[in-house]
Amino acid sequence: MNVLQETTNVTPSRSSVEAPGRVYLVGAGPGAPDLLTVRAHRLIQRARVLVYDRLVSEEILALAPESATRVFVGKAPSRHSLSQTEINALLVSLAMTGRDVVRLKGGDPFIFGRGGEEAEQLALHGIAFEVVPGITAASGCTTSLGIPLTHRGVATGARFVTGHCREGVDLDLNWNSLADPQTTLVVYMGLANARCMSERLQEAGLSGDTPALAIASGTTPQQRTCRSTLRDLPRDVAAAGLRAPVLLVIGKVVAEAERLGIYGMPAGRADLTQEVRRA
Ligand code: SAH
Numbered sequence: 298m299n300v301l302q303e304t305t306n307v308t309p310s311r312s313s314v315e316a317p318g319r320v321y322l323v324g325a326g327p328g329a330p331d332l333l334t335v336r337a338h339r340l341i342q343r344a345r346v347l348v349y350d351r352l353v354s355e356e357i358l359a360l361a362p363e364s365a366t367r368v369f370v371g372k373a374p375s376r377h378s379l380s381q382t383e384i385n386a387l388l389v390s391l392a393m394t395g396r397d398v399v400r401l402k403g404g405d406p407f408i409f410g411r412g413g414e415e416a417e418q419l420a421l422h423g424i425a426f427e428v429v430p431g432i433t434a435a436s437g438c439t440t441s442l443g444i445p446l447t448h449r450g451v452a453t454g455a456r457f458v459t460g461h462c463r464e465g466v467d468l469d470l471n472w473n474s475l476a477d478p479q480t481t482l483v484v485y486m487g488l489a490n491a492r493c494m495s496e497r498l499q500e501a502g503l504s505g506d507t508p509a510l511a512i513a514s515g516t517t518p519q520q521r522t523c524r525s526t527l528r529d530l531p532r533d534v535a536a537a538g539l540r541a542p543v544l545l546v547i548g549k550v551v552a553e554a555e556r557l558g559i560y561g562m563p564a565g566r567a568d569l570t571q572e573v574r575r576a
Pocket of ligand 1: 327328352402403404407409410432433434435438484485512513517541542543545
């Protein structure tokens with residue numbers, strides 16, 4: 298029996314319930330539970346049904362009532378995972394049971410989270426939904442490390458791009474527009490394609506000396522970083538053995554944060570914050 302059947306085999310048809318529940322597409326932030334929004338926290342605490350991805354931590358799930366039904370739909374080795382189409386259908390059928398559903402996604406649901414597709418399906422089926430923004434990995438991971446994504450005189454903007462592509466297909470990005478030394482480039486899902494990113498950006502004219510940083514499991518106790526340059530990033534990331542989720546940050550702000558002495562502030566360390574408060 299797959300997850301879809303398992304969670305919906307008690308599902309009455311639409312006609313047998315008074316009204317469908319509401320679906321909350323909720324951003325869970327970059328990992329640290331204390332980087333949830335107050336709204337997300339409140340919704341999780343009163344959730345009856347939680348549908349969650351791999352990036353949502355145990356600590357965040359633990360905030361839900363014990364009695365809540367938890368449905369894992371992320372991709373993980375050795376666990377059955379659903380396609381996006383199945384997830385869309387699952388959300389619709391769970392809402393049809395008349396229960397509210399909290400659909401938890403890492404970061405922000407609308408930034409590389411496919412939240413737009415889920416919202417579209419809910420709208421198509423006439424199911425009320427609300428989208429709750431979350432701190433996306435780009436700002437959560439960098440800002441908590443003391444790296445400003447934009448900085449006067451250093452970076453006039455930031456671009457968020459995906460480094461993911463279908464197997465065997467080359468990354469289809471506008472390299473010329475991305476190779477801008479005044480812009481901070483943040484690459485989601487870029488670990489597997491770090492070499493391609495590095496080579497194409499250099500071919501498009503971005504200096505190989507451009508500072509770069511890879512952040513793994515940012516804001517969590519498992520956080521690891523690898524400081525490098527655009528040229529050496531693929532080699533250094535591989536040597537460091539970083540494991541997903543990994544965010545790549547390419548741009549002068551990385552070195553600027555070091556120069557300003559603000560790089561490396563403790564990330565998401567509520568324990569340290571308390572110590573500072575006590576001191
Ligand atoms: N909706 C999410 C992004 C989902 S795509 C958001 O807004 O953050 C998944 C990618 O996000 C990962 O491959 C990684 O590049 C990035 N990511 C998410 N959480 C991260 C974390 N804690 N540390 C590093 N990268 C993270």
